[in-house]
Amino acid sequence: MGQHAHSHQEHTGQDLVAEAARALVTAGEQWTTMREAVFAELARHERPVSAYDIADNLSAARGKRVAPNSVYRILDVFVANNLALRVESANAYLANTHPGCAHDCIFLVCDECGEAAHVDDEDVSRAVRAIAAARSFKAERPVLEIRGLCKACT
Structure with a gap:
């Protein structure tokens, strides 16, 4: 059997953000403007990115400081709801390009x-x-x- 060829769609760009919002709301969570900003920033990266990098980039874009602790809390919600994947050894995150699809x-x-x-x-x-x-x-x-x-x- 080996590698599994998924029949679901890989999402990118705004489509990925919209799909993540749909999946999070379906899971009973709120999709706030801050969660959207964190997810959009995460999804912009093809390599794993840290909460600190996300916080720094959002701070620069918004012109006001975004605390890394706030970003960590949001990322925890994303991981728990399968919107993001955590690379444990690097303490970094990747956007799940097929939100709502549960797999290891x-x-x-x-x-x-x-x-x-x-x-x-x-x-x-x-x-x-x-x-x-x-x-x-x-x-x-x-x-x-x-x-x-x-x-x-x-």
Whole structure:
């Protein structure tokens, strides 16, 4: 089986922001102007971005300081509702290009350039969940990170 070819649509630009808003409201959360600004800033980046970078960019764009703690709280809501993916080892985030589609996070993280490729592999996800279940552990949000060098950096 291996890598799973998703039948859902990958969203970009304003379409991605609109889809994220729809998914968050459907989940019973509010879509505020600040959440929209944070998500739009996150979605603008192709590589993982930190809450501090988002806060700095929003502060510059708005002409007033945006606290990183506020951005972290919003990102936590996004991760909990599958609008963003967290690259744990880098403490950085990526916008989920298919909000509302729940799957495990498998990242290939380049130690040289910082690129993080998100991979969906149903076989790996099933195996990880089976390992957890065999130990009476309920896996809520599996995240696997494989560190190394991307093709461009090798």
